[in-house]
Amino acid sequence: MSVVDSHKLREQLSLYFIMGTANCRKSPEETLKAAIKGGATMFQFREKGPSALHGQALLELAKSLQCLCRAEGVPFIINDDIELAIQLDADGVHIGQEDEPAASIRQRLGSGKIIGVSAHNLAEVQQAISDGADYLGIGPVYPTPSKDDARAVQGTRLITEIREKGIDIPLVGIGGITAANTAPVIAAGADGISVISAIAGAADATAAAREFVQAIERAHIRP
Ligand SMILES: Cc1ncc(COP(=O)(O)OP(=O)(O)O)c(N)n1
Ligand SMILES: Cc1ncsc1CCOP(=O)(O)O
């Protein structure tokens, strides 16, 4: 069972920034600092692709990004790599449908850690909840340039369906989200949005994150 505070988690999910070395225009540290300065409320370290770091280099970068998050009070989540999350005492992990099930990860991580699960249909949503997920990542909402093996684009349909069924779990939309197309994701019932390229690939990541913060605020005021 999880003891994560879901009210606090919803706030932390508001602008959930995800990044690895392959996504950054500048150094990962500069990119993360800039995103947090602009208002990112949660961070996921997602080191993927042919140029991904491994071994000591991966560990050093993860430590350095975790240190930046700690200094700013931003939760540090690790994508896929449960061993690394345990080694670093990270705040949580994000796993997909091809990864180890959330229920067994919960046993390894303990109750105070955040577990996020990707879901693409109602059956996966319900399974993730019964496995003890703290939040869901739902998408891809729009076409994404950042994940070669992404599932079919689904718009905001599943987010709407989840809320219409009265399922109240914290969740974010993910995939191709920009400040300009944020509003429908929040209006459908997402607690926040997850973003890679529109922040990590921006010339000014701080300005890009600020635009998201404003778009999220506007979406809450005028759903
Ligand atoms: C917040 C969030 N939502 C979804 C994903 C995708 O996870 P997954 O399906 O396991 O794919 P990879 O990210 O591992 O390629 C995510 N990372 N974060
Ligand atoms: C990890 C992931 N899972 C579904 S889409 C996606 C990539 C999101 O990146 P971007 O914000 O650049 O579309």
Ligand SMILES: [Mg+2]
């Ligand atoms: Mg995964």
